[in-house]
Amino acid sequence: MLDNSFKFTPHITLEFKIEEKDFFIAGESASRVKKTLQQLGIKQDIIKRIAIIIYEAAMNVAIHAIHGVLKVYVDPEVISVITEDVGPGIENLELAMKEGYSTAPQEILEMGFGAGMGLPNIKQCSDELVIDTKVGEGTTLKAKIYLNKN
Amino acid sequence: MKLKDVALVLDADILCCEELLDREVKTCFACDMVSEMLLRVQSNTLLITSLTNAHVLHAALVMDALAVVFVGGKKPDGTVIKNAEHSGLPLMTTKKHIFECCGLLYKEGLRGYEQEQGIC
Numbered sequence: 483m484l485d486n487s488f489k490f491t492p493h494i495t496l497e498f499k500i501e502e503k504d505f506f507i508a509g510e511s512a513s514r515v516k517k518t519l520q521q522l523g524i525k526q527d528i529i530k531r532i533a534i535i536i537y538e539a540a541m542n543v544a545i546h547a548i549h550g551v552l553k554v555y556v557d558p559e560v561i562s563v564i565t566e567d568v569g570p571g572i573e574n575l576e577l578a579m580k581e582g583y584s585t586a587p588q589e590i591l592e593m594g595f596g597a598g599m600g601l602p603n604i605k606q607c608s609d610e611l612v613i614d615t616k617v618g619e620g621t622t623l624k625a626k627i628y629l630n631k632n
Numbered sequence: 633m634k635l636k637d638v639a640l641v642l643d644a645d646i647l648c649c650e651e652l653l654d655r656e657v658k659t660c661f662a663c664d665m666v667s668e669m670l671l672r673v674q675s676n677t678l679l680i681t682s683l684t685n686a687h688v689l690h691a692a693l694v695m696d697a698l699a700v701v702f703v704g705g706k707k708p709d710g711t712v713i714k715n716a717e718h719s720g721l722p723l724m725t726t727k728k729h730i731f732e733c734c735g736l737l738y739k740e741g742l743r744g745y746e747q748e749q750g751i752c
Contacts, residue, residue: 505687506686506687506690508687508690509686509687509689509690509691509693509694510690512690512694513690513693513694516694526675530694530695530696533670533694533695534670534671534694537666537670537690537691537694538667538670541666593666593683593685593687594664594665594666594681594683594685594687594688595665595666595667595687597665597667597668599665599667599668599671600667603667603670603671606671
């Protein structure tokens with residue numbers, strides 16, 4: 483007998499290239515992933531958490547890196563958001579995780595970004611967060627959200 | 633209160649989606665930082681801001697904001713208004729500044745974002 487409560491979430495990969503100072507890709511990729519997740523019937527609060535992670539992580543790459551890529555993996559149990567960039571890396575990760583600490587230039591502040599809330603927001607919205615950074619080389623950020631976590 | 637009441641109280645001009653002004657406003661959030669908007673704006677939240685760039689529109693759409701009020705007489709450019717119209721996000725602009733807008737709406741009974749309602 484078929485169990486009606488069973489819901490199959492397929493494996494999906496979404497990928498976006500991020501060029502230096504391509505600030506619009508953050509909002510665009512967040513919107514596109516949001517639509518895909520809505521079509522899959524993912525819960526609204528989870529979609530919003532993922533949209534925030536994507537927006538902030540992609541914006542960080544656009545602001546600080548030379549170029550990078552955003553990948554979103556949708557699996558039955560977990561959604562992973564990954565950004566990999568070639569760029570300056572994060573000199574002091576502990577400081578960067580603190581709310582209010584920012585190294586963003588003035589033009590970014592004028593756009594309404596650079597409040598030093600990006601990484602803290604990502605951490606707050608993730609179930610797991612791993613940041614691997616090398617000064618002068620680049621940064622990889624991996625955030626996971628579990629779909630069935632209470 | 634409804635969006636049309638907000639427009640009346642703030643003496644605001646409607647920039648798009650006039651047909652959606654019967655929407656009921658549940659909460660209100662005022663800020664000029666996109667990261668804060670992302671974290672605090674929820675469905676049915678009225679966003680008040682002086683930022684008019686396309687990032688604000690993206691943030692408002694991603695977070696399912698109910699409408700956006702631009703303060704200090706500021707107006708976004710035509711592309712932003714067109715995209716908001718297309719997405720069904722009402723935009724309005726008022727000459728009043730952010731403090732006055734918040735005060736007037738609070739006086740009318742509108743309340744802000746509650747910490748415990750946060751999504752993260």
